Amino acid sequence: MGEIWVRIPVGCTGGWHQPVVSKPVLKMASSVTCSNEELLSLLECPVCYDVMRPPIMHCLNSHDVCSSCMMKLDNCPVCKAEFLPGRDVLAEHLSTKVKHPCENRDRGCGVHLRLNALHEHEIDCPQRLHECKFRLASYGTPRCEWKGRHGEIFDHVNRNHASNAEKHFITKLNGVAKMFCKLVNRYDELFWVISELKLKSNYCFAVQYIGSRSRAKKFMYEVKCVSKSGGELTFKSFCHDETQDTDALLREGPCFRVETYTLEHFLCGEGALPKLSIYRA
Template identity: 35%
Template sequence: MAAVNSDSAGCIMSVLECPVCMDTMRSPILLCQNGHNVCNVCKLNLTNCPTCRAQFTGTRNLALEKLSQEIRVPCANSERGCTEKLSIQDITKHKTSCPYRPHKCLLGLPNSCSWEGRRTDILLHAKEKHRGSVFQSRVNIFSIYKNWKKTLECEILCTLSEEIFLLRTKRDSKKRKYYEAVQYIGPAESASKYRYEHHLVSPEGHKEMTVNCAVRSDTESMERIIEIGECFTIDYDTAKAFVGREGRIGWTVNIRHEPSFGRHRSPEVYRQQFGLDSSPYVSTWESSFCSPQYYHTN
């Protein structure tokens, strides 16, 4: 495959850009009577060329297709340090996993922080501007307490060893449900190596809920995570049973590397870490790892 520099790559990518969806065209690339290109996906919904309104001939642009298959272009993050040069087919996938891709700040109120930078600078920025939203720990369990009515919807940055996770919470007033998800900040492939356990206990200790979910990539939206069901979900009426007298609700989040998730602590150790003495909780802990997502309430 032929490799090109950044300037040439920009020109080639503009030539390969579909005039309708603005995405990079891949084989098959179709032509109109006047020689304008369009991607195959958009062509299915068109009767005339979007550029000149001429009809399509059904002819493919074989030269452009070959170029899209053979050329290797540098990553869009090359100026930030990425040295990868990839085919057109691989470049889109690489954008979401590139360790040099820019990250936007997700802490604070929506769109309240305009910071954007490298993954290695996220923690420094968070400590300077959002100190109250940063949890650092050498262990993998984070205890969180929030006011149920006022401050439950939040974004919290959690660090475990040298890895960074984002704890995201969301309310849906129409459906009367509350959601929580953990996302890994970094290469998308690394997110699949982790799982997390969400645990709720009522103030009196009579009710418990344990949920085991997969950690998702920070490239996914909260809406998408809710859609696929890889998050903690609880309706308002059920949640009230876990709210204390002062209107505060507390929970623990246990983030673990997937190969060892739930294997290195006995039920007795786990129970002591949460300060629980009731035997039903031990069976909850043992059962919660039997399926990808397990709910248990007493």
């Protein structure tokens, strides 16, 4: 155990002095240990009762609270004192040293990891909640706010989004910008198929795998457009993982993208476009 020095007043001047600590006290201090659960209890937010993660805020009397709860409060929930503008660095340091429960523990996940590894786990946690991509919806229509577990997605979409029954992706250049979303089942796996038409700009198309990020690379999608004259436009790519921001994916790629003036040459009949294939990589 290293030596501890404290500053104490000596007459009218200050100085550094080493306090006298008996050997039994030193031995006792070095043998004190706390379980992970005991340390987690010290990091429990008094408002939401979740284990606090950085940033951790505190009041004048050193009561800690998580930053999200502090934003909803005017004073400390424990003593009513004002909050300090700075963060509790000591509590944050402790938070990085203990193993935190996964945020999906109430849904059955029993994983405990340190924060640097926990974030990566939570992104792919099998018990996590998935967003409904129909939240993107079409322009001018309400977005779906539903979130649920993987096994609930298919029933939710079939129950609440009738447009998912459409067999084709209909793209008509009729002066209306639109976004299309569809849930597809292939190989007993689920995929979001998203397309967006921007007037006088481009047509974008992407497929996002619903599951772990690493497994997304086990599938590819192919977009094929054939013109009346026999011309062919083909795009192939690994499926994108669902954690990617769909708006950014369509806006910046990598995904299928073609200018609308080129698109006109590949429309036929009712404007069914394009032919999509999803297959194992």
